[in-house]
Structure formats: structure tokens, C-alpha cells
Amino acid sequence: xxxxxxxxQGTKEAQYQALYPQIEALITGETNLIANLANIAAxxxxxxxxxxxxxxxxxxxxxxxxxxxxxxxxxxxxxxKGRGVCGSAWxxxxxxxxxxxxxxxxxxxxxSLSKSEIVVPIFNNTHIVGVLDVDSExxxxxxxxxxxxxxxxxxxxxxxxxx
Ligand code: SME
Numbered sequence: 001x002x003x004x005x006x007x008x009q010g011t012k013e014a015q016y017q018a019l020y021p022q023i024e025a026l027i028t029g030e031t032n033l034i035a036n037l038a039n040i041a042a043x044x045x046x047x048x049x050x051x052x053x054x055x056x057x058x059x060x061x062x063x064x065x066x067x068x069x070x071x072x073x074x075x076x077x078x079x080x081k082g083r084g085v086c087g088s089a090w091x092x093x094x095x096x097x098x099x100x101x102x103x104x105x106x107x108x109x110x111x112s113l114s115k116s117e118i119v120v121p122i123f124n125n126t127h128i129v130g131v132l133d134v135d136s137e138x139x140x141x142x143x144x145x146x147x148x149x150x151x152x153x154x155x156x157x158x159x160x161x162x163x
Contacts (some may be wrong), residue, residue: 005046016149019047024156033161036037038069039149040153044134051114051137055122056086057130063092068130075110084108088117089119093128095147099140118142122154126162 008018023043027036037055044053046109054070056079065079065086084106089096098117101107107117114135122130132154134142 005043006039007047012143012145015047016145019043020149020152023153024160024162025034027156027160031162033163034159036157036161038055040157041069041071044153050134051131052111052135055130055132057146058090058128065131068143072135078091079108085119086133089131090128093121095120095151097142097147101144109149113137115139116141118150120147120150120154122157124158129158129163145162 003021006018008122010018018163025039026039028045030036041054043048050072052072052075053066053069054072054075056065057062057068057155059078063081065081067075067077079087083085085096085098085101085104085108090108096117096119098104098107098119099116101114104117114137116136116139120132121128122132132150134150136142136145138156
């Protein structure tokens, strides 16, 4: 594992293309889920400097998400299935992009500074083990490029970690 992340400037696409192989290298050979989630959250924060980036994991009762490794301000620890953007992405089993969180019914405001959000479910085959949540302090910050690469990055987690 390299010690330093190589941060690049450029388009969003170029940033993800440079980051993806580094994330893969970072977690290759490490099977511990929490360690991998922690380093991925840190790598994404270092490259993109988003307001908040982190993971929620499905609880053993399969009814709620519990806060996992993240970078950013303190956050809500538990989210019920179907609640907020995270719980909705889990229930609907698909990535949700929310350009304006104030327009999303039931949005859970962990921070009033968060303005837009993307939540990407982490699929282990057909069932969801958690979600990646990213918040921005800017409106309309996430798009199909984020969805494409973040979905690839969460797949790396499943491929490399013991779940
Ligand atoms: N806004 C999220 C809650 C998690 S925090 O943003 C970190 C939601 O509505 O699910």
C-alpha cells in the first residue's frame, strides 16, 4: 500500500479515474471491512473535499442503518429503513441523487449546511449491506458521473472485504 494519495486536479471524471486505481490498491490485501471503509472515506475526502462522506451499515435487525466510518462533522448514528435519503436508497435499492435536500421529503438534516446529497447502496450480490452517503454544502453538486464511479468504488469494497 502506498503511503500517500496522489491528489489530482482536473475534471470530475479525471479525478475519479486517477482515484479509482489508488483506492483499489489501498484495499487490496486488506479484508477487514471497517479498515477498508475508513480508508475509502479518507481517500474520497482528500480528493474531493466534500462536506461529509461516509458509510452507514445495515444493522443485524435489518431494520436500520448504523453509522460507520466517515469524514466530516459528527452525524446521526441510526437511520430507520425508508427514512431520509439513506434509508430511502436502501429501501428502493438504488442510488439516489438529491440536488436540493430541502425538497426531499423526510430528509434527515445531520447538518444544516448540507445542501445536496448522493447515496449509493452497497450490494453484496442481491442484498444491501450498507450505503455510501456523500453530502455537499453546494446545491446540485452530484450527477451521473459521481453515480457511475461511486457505484464502482462501493463494488470494490464488496470484492475485497469479508462481509
Ligand atoms: N442526510 C442523510 C442523513 C445522513 S447525514 O447526511 C450524514 C439522510 O437524509 O439520510
